[in-house]
Amino acid sequence: MSECGCFSVNMLRIYIMFIICLHMCCASSDCTNHDDHDAVSQNEAEKAMKLKLGSIALLLMAGGVGVSLPLIGKKIPALQPENDIFFMIKAFAAGVILCTGFVHILPDAFEKLSSPCLENTTAGKFPFAGFVAMLSAMGTLMVDTFATGYYKRQHFSNNNGIKQVNVVVDEEEHAGHVHVHTHASHGHTHGSTELIRRRIASQVLEIGIVVHSVVIGISLGASQSRDTIKPLMAALSFHQFFEGLGLGGCISLAELKSKSTVIMAAFFSVTAPVGIGIGMGMSSGLGYRKESKEAIMVEGMSNAASAGILIYMSLVDFLAADFMNPRLQSNLWLHLAAFLSLLLGSASMSLLAIWA
Numbered sequence: 001m002s003e004c005g006c007f008s009v010n011m012l013r014i015y016i017m018f019i020i021c022l023h024m025c026c027a028s029s030d031c032t033n034h035d036d037h038d039a040v041s042q043n044e045a046e047k048a049m050k051l052k053l054g055s056i057a058l059l060l061m062a063g064g065v066g067v068s069l070p071l072i073g074k075k076i077p078a079l080q081p082e083n084d085i086f087f088m089i090k091a092f093a094a095g096v097i098l099c100t101g102f103v104h105i106l107p108d109a110f111e112k113l114s115s116p117c118l119e120n121t122t123a124g125k126f127p128f129a130g131f132v133a134m135l136s137a138m139g140t141l142m143v144d145t146f147a148t149g150y151y152k153r154q155h156f157s158n159n160n161g162i163k164q165v166n167v168v169v170d171e172e173e174h175a176g177h178v179h180v181h182t183h184a185s186h187g188h189t190h191g192s193t194e195l196i197r198r199r200i201a202s203q204v205l206e207i208g209i210v211v212h213s214v215v216i217g218i219s220l221g222a223s224q225s226r227d228t229i230k231p232l233m234a235a236l237s238f239h240q241f242f243e244g245l246g247l248g249g250c251i252s253l254a255e256l257k258s259k260s261t262v263i264m265a266a267f268f269s270v271t272a273p274v275g276i277g278i279g280m281g282m283s284s285g286l287g288y289r290k291e292s293k294e295a296i297m298v299e300g301m302s303n304a305a306s307a308g309i310l311i312y313m314s315l316v317d318f319l320a321a322d323f324m325n326p327r328l329q330s331n332l333w334l335h336l337a338a339f340l341s342l343l344l345g346s347a348s349m350s351l352l353a354i355w356a
Helices: 001-026 038-073 083-112 128-158 182-223 228-252 258-283 292-323 334-356
Strands: 167-170 178-181
Touching: 001 292, 038 228, 038 258, 083 128, 083 228, 083 292, 083 334, 128 292, 182 228, 182 258, 182 292, 228 258, 228 292, 228 334, 258 292, 292 334
Parallel strands: none
Antiparallel strands: 167 178
8 A cells, every 4th residue: 555655646746747847837928918808817717716616526526426336335236336327327428528538628728739829839830739638648548557567566576475285294193194285275365366456456546547637637727718617527527426436346345444445535536626726726826827828838738638638538447448348248238328328428518519
């Protein structure tokens, strides 16, 4: 648990420092004359702030409920996430998240980074929106795979010395006789290995969720556009709820102590709200103005990064995991129902793009 915590903290520092460096390094000169727009900008900022405060409470609740259901569901069958209805709900959520990345967030990133204000900068001459989205998706993949590989290597290296067969020699009473206890030792080792694997899986999953939840939370908190905040609130609510379900399921299978279970669940619940708070601090920082090059660069790149994470998350963590599940593939009607739910989720968010 301590190594997992150190690795998680280090990854959070890298991601957060990347976003803050964008804030510090970009030029702070204004692109437009604010004299004609101060009143409008102030009104827009106040409305955006209300949405951000509401999103903190909403995401805290969504994450808390999501991670708690599997822990409670161990004793209440109706709440267990193995029911068929959860495949359909997760597919709907994946459609919402995928559409949010492609239709809402990524186009806004392209618009920001294609601003006339950035014509004479490197950002104005290079498609940074797509580039940053690609890097963020690759970065999320690296975090997931390297963290998984790291803990698997640690586990195997720590268990290299464990003997699979116990040989007991009773020299006093049975000299020259060897008793080999294979079945009991095998069962014990297998059960112990499986439990350790489940605990590693729960820790690795939390690392991945924590990192991209904080980064997307920063994107939401730093945004000054209600048109960006609204769809992000919807996507993050689904994200926190269903990622919480997955994490809660892993934690329940890991059979951790009550204290460790509460700490992991609480830590997950506050990650996105903490990210929003960091983003709000950045957006209200000294010299950060909505129409400055600094603001446009930070908001555009953070939106692009969050779009890449959302796209990766929906395709890999939700769709690939569930649609390749043997239970779904062996049931034609459940397969069709899940695909229809996916289309409905993406269609509903696409329609929302007309007004938001």
